[in-house]
Amino acid sequence: MSTAGNGPGEEIALETHEISKHFGAVKAVDCLSIAIKRKGMTSIVGPNGSGKSTLMNLLSGTLPLDGGLVIIDGVGLKVVHPYDTPAHGLTRTFQEVRLFDQISVWDNIMVVLTQRRLLPALMERAKPRHKEKARSILESVGMWEKRDSLAMDLSYGQRKLLEIGRAMALDVGIYLFDEPFAGLFPQMLEQVKGILKRMRDQGLTIVFVSHNMDIVRELSDHIFVLDSGTLLAEGEVDEVLRRPDVIEAYLGV
Numbered sequence: 001m002s003t004a005g006n007g008p009g010e011e012i013a014l015e016t017h018e019i020s021k022h023f024g025a026v027k028a029v030d031c032l033s034i035a036i037k038r039k040g041m042t043s044i045v046g047p048n049g050s051g052k053s054t055l056m057n058l059l060s061g062t063l064p065l066d067g068g069l070v071i072i073d074g075v076g077l078k079v080v081h082p083y084d085t086p087a088h089g090l091t092r093t094f095q096e097v098r099l100f101d102q103i104s105v106w107d108n109i110m111v112v113l114t115q116r117r118l119l120p121a122l123m124e125r126a127k128p129r130h131k132e133k134a135r136s137i138l139e140s141v142g143m144w145e146k147r148d149s150l151a152m153d154l155s156y157g158q159r160k161l162l163e164i165g166r167a168m169a170l171d172v173g174i175y176l177f178d179e180p181f182a183g184l185f186p187q188m189l190e191q192v193k194g195i196l197k198r199m200r201d202q203g204l205t206i207v208f209v210s211h212n213m214d215i216v217r218e219l220s221d222h223i224f225v226l227d228s229g230t231l232l233a234e235g236e237v238d239e240v241l242r243r244p245d246v247i248e249a250y251l252g253v
């Protein structure tokens with residue numbers, strides 16, 4: 001896990017410098033520069049199509065940059081390789097959950113912990129260190145009881161919990177969550193909120209996208225509002241969400 005150091009600039013966990021991604025004429029992200037503080041919860045909001053998911057994709061290397069720089073933990077990258085981001089201290093979850101469907105919940109965590117391809121990971125699963133860690137992760141996302149179920153047999157909400165567990169298994173300092181609350185029933189939603197809060201309390205840097213303004217107000221220490229791929233506003237959450245230009249962007253008037 002990466003922790004905050006004492007040097008200059010150490011309070012910034014993640015930064016973009018004039019990053020862009022265009023799809024034909026659509027400027028999904030357009031010359032965007034933001035700086036996300038270390039620790040605490042930062043939310044990214046904005047109307048549909050404002051570039052939130054594209055931003056997450058660029059930060060995590062899921063999509064290549066057209067231009068600009070992503071700076072993770074002080075390291076500037078013109079090309080972000082998705083499989084390298086954990087080594088830089090960052091991981092993400094997806095709006096569409098991605099798991100190994102044919103193996104158990106337990107093995108889905110083991111594969112990540114052992115950082116190996118599927119088969120060697122399964123052979124290695126008896127290691128006590130990994131077993132302890134897998135248990136603690138499954139308990140913290142409320143999936144210990146489900147450890148022997150196949151991932152394909154999980155409910156939508158349970159899949160989200162397991163995906164968060166898989167992200168935790170990478171043991172990084174910066175976590176990006178794209179719409180972690182979308183489509184969840186109230187009880188599951190509270191559970192995911194609790195998990196993110198605990199991660200925040202452990203000193204991790206949490207960045208999430210959500211269109212649920214109640215949750216955004218409740219959880220965010222800092223907020224960025226995107227509109228048409230550019231930064232419309234940023235700052236303390238209540239202050240930003242009161243701004244007339246932000247309200248206008250949401251209402252589309």
Ligand SMILES: Nc1ncnc2c1ncn2[C@@H]1O[C@H](COP(=O)(O)OP(=O)(O)O)[C@@H](O)[C@H]1O
Nearest residue numbers: 023026028046047048049050051052053054055
């Ligand atoms: N792979 C893609 N190909 C073409 N257009 C895309 C692609 N991904 C996103 N877009 C477009 O880019 C814009 C921003 O999309 P997105 O980042 O998904 O917005 P948000 O997550 O804020 O709803 C939208 O106009 C969307 O249609």
Ligand SMILES: [Mg+2]
Nearest residue numbers: 052053054095
């Ligand atoms: Mg999106």
